[in-house]
Amino acid sequence: MVRDMTDRSPARADRTEVIRQAALDLALEVGFNRLSIEAVAARAGVGKHTIYRRWPSKGALFMDAVLSVNPPALEYPDTGDVEADLRTQVHAAIDLVGRPPFGPLYRALLGEAQHDPAIAAAVNERFIAPQTQRTIARLEAARDQGQIAEEFDLELAVDMWSGPLYYRFLITQEPITHEHADRVLAALLAGMRPRS
């Protein structure tokens, strides 16, 4: 039986998506360390070779599965008040990263990024860099409106804005709350305001 080529791509894409979803479901159930390709294959109803044809390792499959989740867009509003707008955006980010299902999956992915430079590079390219660009664009607008000092380095501002939240998430593993982010933001902006 000859299969129509136009049929094959969607079927292949569907199967890829089924395997990704099986990997995410299992990771949430048993944790990344106990996740196995065998179990993902069984859950997805495919053979192990079907998985290895697409991804070279468990880490590569997991990375692709997590980064293919489409979280709600973390865009910044522009109401003209930079503090209010950063606050709005970070509350949405915290609700995403601090809670299941995305939170524990993202934590595990950042864990693997410490063992595998290819995973770290992919996380940066597909998740961190676009977010950094959005943050810098919003800060540039604030600088143009005189809400941030001309001389303040906006790349440094990104490190100082994201860093304290990731420090809680990955190091102390205390809850990241709206209230904590608000306090980081107020302290950060206190150092960024134009000198009068």
Place this chain on the structure above:
Amino acid sequence: MVRDMTDRSPARADRTEVIRQAALDLALEVGFNRLSIEAVAARAGVGKHTIYRRWPSKGALFMDAVLSVNPPALEYPDTGDVEADLRTQVHAAIDLVGRPPFGPLYRALLGEAQHDPAIAAAVNERFIAPQTQRTIARLEAARDQGQIAEEFDLELAVDMWSGPLYYRFLITQEPITHEHADRVLAALLAGMRPRS
């Protein structure tokens, strides 16, 4: 042959140290993901059961081995100038964490902390919390000397001081440099100075 009990403890301690060192050496050679208890046992010249009697898992062995390394003390001087003293301390911390052998081992340990809450708790108890206490003590002295505003929350200051450096180390994985830390510190202190 009856062994003297007073001999046994040092011998046991020596063997524990030999196993820890074998785990660290192998982790640096092959990476944490390819580290195996079998290989550690072979390198240390002991049986696998000797390892499993001491540590329940590869992660537990690795955690104990990394946290048993005695890095140079990361104490703060107190010259009366808080910015200079934080700078001196952070340069030493960066030289430790940013370079082999401790740097890649610590990175791998923080990776495992994302998969295993027991490892995260141990890292906090044995490494992060003592450092946090030292930082807060130095900031309190600065506050007493009028170099930091009375109302500034010093626990928040720790998040904002450590966070940007860990963000580089774990997320963007750009080099953490003395110069970057100096810029973080200047921006942070700009927001912490007493209002005149």
